[in-house]
Amino acid sequence: MFINYLTVAWRNLLKHRLFTLLNLTGLSTGLACTLLICLWITDEWRMDRFHENGPRLYTVMESKPHAKGLLTTMESPAQLADVLKQEMPEVEASVVSTPRGWFPGFTVTAAGKHLKSEGLFAGKDFFDIFSYPLLMGDKKQVLADNNGIVISESMALRLFGTVNNITGRQLDWQVDVFKRPAVVAGVFKDVPGISSLQFDFILPFSAFKSLMRIGDNLEPGGPFVTWLLLKEGITVPAFNAKLTRFMQDRTGAKARTSFVAPYADNYLYGTYENWHQAGGRITYVKLFGLIGLFIVFIAAVNFMNLATARANIRMKEVGVRKTLGASRWALIKQFLGESLLLSVLSLLLAILMVWLLLGPFNLITGKRLQLEFSLPLAALFTGITLFTGLLAGSYPAFFLSAFKPVLVLKGKMVNSVSGLWARKGLVVFQFSLSVVLIVAVMVVEHQLAYIRDRNLGYQKDHVVYFNAEGKVPEHMDAFLAAVREIPGVVTASSMVGSVFGEASQPINWERQGRTENILFRPFQTGEGMLETLGIQLKEGTGFSGNYAADTSRIIFNEAAIAAMGLEQPVGKTILFGNARREIVGVVKDFNFQSLHSRVQPLFFIIEPRGGTVMLKISAGMEQDVLKRLEGFYRAYNPGYVLESHFLDEDYQALYTAEKRVGTLAGYAAALTIVISCLGVFGLAAFTAETRRREIGIRKVLGAKTAQLTLLLSKDLLRAVSLAIGIGLPLAWLMMHRWLDQFAYRSHFGWEILAMAGGATFAVTFLTVGVQTVRASLRNPVEALKAE
Template sequence: MLRNYFKIAFRHFLKNRQFTFLNLIGLSTGLAGALLIYLWVYDELTIDKFHEKGLQLFQVMEQRPHAGGINTTSETSPLLAEALMQTMPEVEYAAASTPPSWFPKMVLSVGDNTVKAAGIFAGKDYFNIFSYPLLQGSSMRVLTDKHAIVISEKLAMKLFHTTENLIGKTIHWQLYDIKKQSVIAGVFKGTPANSSIQFDLAFPFATFKDIVGITGTMNSQNNSGPFYTYLVLKKGTSVAHFNDKLNAFMNSYDKSTDRNLFLKPYGENYLYGNYENGIQSGGRIGYVKLFSLIALFIVIIACINFMNLSTAKASGRMKEIGICKAMGADRKTLILQHMGEALLMAFLSLIIALLLVQLLLPRFNEITGKHLVVRADINLILSFLGITLFTGLIAGSYPALYLSGFNPVAVLKGNVRNSMEELWARKGLVVFQFSLSFIFIAAVLIVYKQITYIQTKNPGYDKDHVIYFESEGNVAASIPAFLSEVKKIPGIVNASAMVGHILGSPGIPVSWKENGREEMIMFRNLHGTYDLIETLGIKMLSGRSFSQNSGTDGSKIIFNEAAIKTMGIKDPVGKVINFAGMRREIAGVVKNFHFESLHESVKPLFIELDHQTQTILVRISPGMERKVIDQLGSFYKSFNPKFSFDYNFLNADFQAQYNAEKQVAELSKYFAGLAVLISCLGLFGLSTFTAERKRKEIGIRKVLGATAKNVMLLLFRDLLLSVLIAMVIAIPLAWWTISSWLQRFAYHIHIGPDVFLIAGGAIIGITLLTISFHTIKATMTNSVNDLRTE
């Protein structure tokens, strides 16, 4: 019986080659799009999920109330991990860590071999907490000695060209102007691609404490900081109960503010990283859900094609079904037969889809910045088969129910006519297809307009023609002298130095008292040398910038407009205020500028002089970048021998804030094109069927003088109504969907009617283009032959 079903199915496929080809292309392209998205979603969902103690692994978070609401941060005290390990019996392991993005790549040298690598400072239990397998050394001891260092297998190969017998060997390293040497205590496999933290070496946190002078235990002076704290709780510990103890613990050290600590599962950090006013508000999980929904819609569009084409060709199989029923076949048997044909078509499409995935994967990886591969993994294989089975079942369900429902007597007598229910169902499916296609096109247009807007909007400072690089070696030891010489190079407009980076500066809660009223305000801050404001092109609203001609600017401060408004200060320039426990004179006020992405509104900010800086900024005359960078590189090498000149453009970093949106825009473009392509394949098949069904009518009209325009209107009339209905349904859905996405930005474009007009015009144009093929074919055929054909 099964063999007979396969024989019938293949005969049907061969007999209707055009429809078989359209179904194969439609299903295979739909499956290829769904499989690509699945690979990306699967990779996103596995980030940080590989740690053996994942269910017990947490990061300590902190909520800090301020005048604008509640700020949630992962920044904690450098001594919190040690204190919790000593006082909380529920804690199995605890470790503090410096954020991976804190430092530039460190300079490491062994003999004459010098390389740069990303490093962190971490507590002694770090390798007990995280599953970064050690090839050499013990996880219990590798970070206990402050003179130790743990390096990755990849870094070991760069430094020693081997990974064998490295314990006890010495590495010289430099961070800014700090020069030290450490002894290798361990070699670890490296951080896998699905780890959100990437580093090549780890130093003991005790080393960092020595460098910056952190001593003693937690008290009112060191109960906060920009460090990460990780915990592994003992099995069976109640997280809610532990959070209560955690807050009581923190209140014993800081009774002045209402700070709350809580634990967040470490595996959720990557996908659920956003908080609004103290409440978790998503993160990258939003994109995971979005593209999962897109994959589902693409598969549904492909399935609708199969349904429409299968039911449209039902007349060719009526007698077959009637004979089967007359011979005793029940409806269940016929349903299984036609479902089997649909599943066979789906699995044939899977073969083509896998070839398309392999072909498109390099470009897909380039867009997403990942290294996805199709591998012989049992979970991946089962998932691909599951997606294909789902597609086959959905695609074959309606045709199987429809075809198996024919009355055998009516079929054999030729009395079956297309029912209104069938026609409306088919039109409804076409409407659904084109509604989704319309939404995709409109979404792509809006995403591209928003990306263009945020890339071209003036951020309030001049980000163009500015390069920056980290201070190392002699530069770190004598930044004023280096800057003085740099400014003499022709083509350099100005130069300065700052702490950290202008983008993404951390928040600092400051208690502000005014007219007997006290409130906590979350400030951003910039610390830099003279000429920082001028180098960045930040505009002064009132007052002046810091000047080397003034000997008292070290005690002065500059605020932005948002800070002055939040503090409620009138005529601020020249006023002396008590700020962060110190008396400061307000030297000036700068205009608001965006030191965060346009997802956020401008926050209060202050700028102070600081000569303990690390990042050098250089503004170059427009058009002289290449020449000046070459001269600057030569000077850098002479001033700083043995160190390479590695620089970045500030404008590139500004654009990098929107990498996720750029990926969405690029991927949306391709998936919208895929949805439209699949819809057009279905439209092509339906118009082919319509043209065949109306062949005699077209022939008679041509004999009576009908033109190609009349033939096109005949074929286009029914489909045009479906397209117009699709547009009416899609416009409010598209507006709601796009508006929800735009709300992610504090600054965004407004949705105009042009977007919907372009999307609608594209849909109608594509429909006309698809039907025009059949119009040309119909006008070129001999009408006499059409009328003679039975």
């Protein structure tokens, strides 16, 4: 009997090729999209969860007063890790590190090879608490020596051609104004892609403290990251309360709250508002997980609609089988078997599609996903297939098997009012989701265009920067003078770090008899940086160009002056570190961070040996200048290769997450529209089949094609209009919430809603119109001859 069911199912699929093709297209496309989303969600969820000490590994966080509530960051003092390990018995181990990306880039040199790479300064217990396996070296000792360095497997191969017996080998590292020799103390396996912390080498944090002359005082705030490994059985809320009291007593900063957050949660749950966790990337994970479920559900619904549309074709088959003794359960099994067969075929086609699309999908998401067999993945795919097959085949199976043989053999179609409302309800659901996604895509693109075109208060276009290497930092003045002579270079300067860096520096400021600790973004630059970036002075004269005099001067932005509560600041002096500096100017506010945040307080001080060279190029001469610059750099710095970057490209990179979400939402919206239109096509076909005799009679009586088209399509168009009416308010609410995360946002008006609703209605009308016009053009004799 099973072979018979399978044979009948296969013949039906071949006989009705159009419906089979539509079903395969809808199901396989929906499954492929869902499987890609599942791969992406699985990779996101696995991020940072591979560490053996993961359940006990925490990041120290701090909440401090801000202009609008509390600002929560993971910044902490350099000495905090050692102090907590010594004085809090709950802490088993601790590590301090420089933030990732704090330095613009390292250059590592060995055996005449120069590699540009990314590195960290970290405490000696780094490899003890994190699961980055060492191929060579003792994890408790590799970061104990100030002169040591631990490199990755791939870096060892690039520098020395091997990973064997290289401990003790010499190399040099250089970043900004620092250039130091080091000895290879160990080699670690390359950092996996599921680690949010990516690096090529680790240097001892003790070496960083020595270079920067960092003392042992525990001041509040600081740009460093502290990780703790808590002992077994520690209650985190109680520890957080104790940590807050400890920090307030030691620093005197009573307005600040310290706590720890699970390290593995930082990637997905990294957004805080007024001390409380308020989302992060988990929002996008939930969103696309929901979209994946909706797409599978919509694909299954379309199968039901298409199967129902051709139900009358199989009515006589059902009647004959029931007359010959087939039970309803046997018919149910037959139809569910057909549905499962189609689902399996769709799954195989979906896997092929995923395999073909994985490369482009990785480019869009920035991932390194692979389609590899694993038991969880196989179980997931099997579960999705069974769910889709059973759900898709359930309605036609129970609907067709319930027909009475007498009515069926007489050719009378059994209509279900509840089934009709269910199908229309599903159409409303499908297109409501489609409308929401279309509006989301349009709003995201509109906001990104606003970000791209907004006046940030400085000139980022035609500005090129690169890291100073070799002998450039030691002869920065002479190098910049030579660069300015290159035709097409308007001006050039240098700075420490990058424009979009996240580092902050606390400054104590006395106001009305009390001391306030304010975090500033430091800009340590050479002469001419204000002119290079086109930053405008609001008042004052700026730096004079005399390094000896300028080292005792400082420039603030408007936000800094407002935060300090200063009036007529030019000419006044402040205590900066252990010395006093004169305020010589105030620059207008400019967005040196993403538009998610309002302009923060910052200051400019002179640092003639910055590690980043920045130059302004005349418009239209970029390629010519870069070609000349590369030749000059090779001659000036033999053995080094210039790697330059455009500042405006870095600015756009601040919104990578939004761009990826917009792209993925665009594809999801297009896919949802296509699959939904397949469902509408199925309902239109169903309507045409059930009313074909009515259409024949109306045509005989003189009805026009346009009248019949309107008659057949009006119910579906009403359902789609209702979907648009439901989807647009939902989209308006959701996208306003998304835009609220930007301090500076584009205008979201009715025109976007109108365009989304109009596009949805137009596509639907075209889809329904094709089917209804085709039905209305049939010869009425074909419909009436059965009577």
